[in-house]
Amino acid sequence: MESNAVLLESKSSPINLLNEMHQLRLLGHLCDVTVSVEYQGVRAEFVAHKAVLAATSKFFKEVFLNEQAMDNPRTIVFLNEVQVADFASFLEFVYTAKVEVEEDRVQRMLEIAEKLKCLDLSETCFQLKKQMLESVLLELQNFSESQSSEEENAAQPSVLPESKAAAVAEAEQADCPVDPPGSPADRPSNGASPEAPAAKSKEKM
Numbered sequence: 001m002e003s004n005a006v007l008l009e010s011k012s013s014p015i016n017l018l019n020e021m022h023q024l025r026l027l028g029h030l031c032d033v034t035v036s037v038e039y040q041g042v043r044a045e046f047v048a049h050k051a052v053l054a055a056t057s058k059f060f061k062e063v064f065l066n067e068q069a070m071d072n073p074r075t076i077v078f079l080n081e082v083q084v085a086d087f088a089s090f091l092e093f094v095y096t097a098k099v100e101v102e103e104d105r106v107q108r109m110l111e112i113a114e115k116l117k118c119l120d121l122s123e124t125c126f127q128l129k130k131q132m133l134e135s136v137l138l139e140l141q142n143f144s145e146s147q148s149s150e151e152e153n154a155a156q157p158s159v160l161p162e163s164k165a166a167a168v169a170e171a172e173q174a175d176c177p178v179d180p181p182g183s184p185a186d187r188p189s190n191g192a193s194p195e196a197p198a199a200k201s202k203e204k205m
Contacts, residue, residue, distance in 0.1 A: 021052055022095040033064075033075045037087045044084040046091055050075065056094040058117035086112050093121050103132065 024030055031047040038044075053060035063077060079087065086108050093099040097120070101109055106125055113121035 018096060021049060025049065025052075025091075025095060031074070033060075033077060035077045035079060035087065037079045037082050037084050039081060039083045042084055044088075046087065047074075048091060052094060056118055056120065058119075060116065082112060082115070083108070090116065090118070090121065093124075094118065106132070 025048055028047055031049055033048050033050045033053065035046045035048060035053075036043065037046065050060070050064050054064050055061075060077070064075065067075060086105070089099045089101055089105075089109060090112055099109075106128055110122060110125035110129070113119075113125055
């Protein structure tokens with residue numbers, strides 16, 4: 001009787017694998033490729049593992065698969081027009097899946113990702129640039145709203161005296177009612193009390 005198949009899956013294994021490969025690279029153990037980077041007279045060499053570079057970069061994958069067999073156990077790859085700091089950040093990213101760079105270097109990291117055909121780094125840079133753009137747009141929107149509110153507040157004092165004057169006029173009218181036009185003829189002229197019209201109307205009733 002066959003038993004049911006079960007899945008054995010480790011969530012930490014990919015991270016552990018990357019960390020171990022990163023430590024091996026930093027110590028120079030089992031490295032089989034040297035990448036020589038030069039930009040405007042500044043040159044540096046980095047040791048790495050072919051398998052890691054080939055798995056994360058189609059550029060390196062093509063280079064390693066197309067290279068001819070050589071007696072030298074370590075392959076040397078020359079990269080021009082790539083800054084040393086940018087390639088160091090690239091290596092850290094492909095070995096750890098993360099790297100910290102300055103904001104003004106994000107565009108350069110996107111360019112090196114496209115040059116070396118590293119899809120993961122390219123997508124990461126693109127998403128980060130999108131977030132940065134959204135943040136800038138949000139700041140501009142908040143600044144615009146604050147400017148408009150300041151302009152409204154600056155315009156309000158010129159309106160306030162008129163509203164105060166209207167309020168004073170209304171208060172005066174409430175204390176001293178103004179008779180409507182044509183009413184003096186209706187008012188009693190012989191010193192009769194204001195209640196006389198009301199008495200007459202009661203008599204008519």
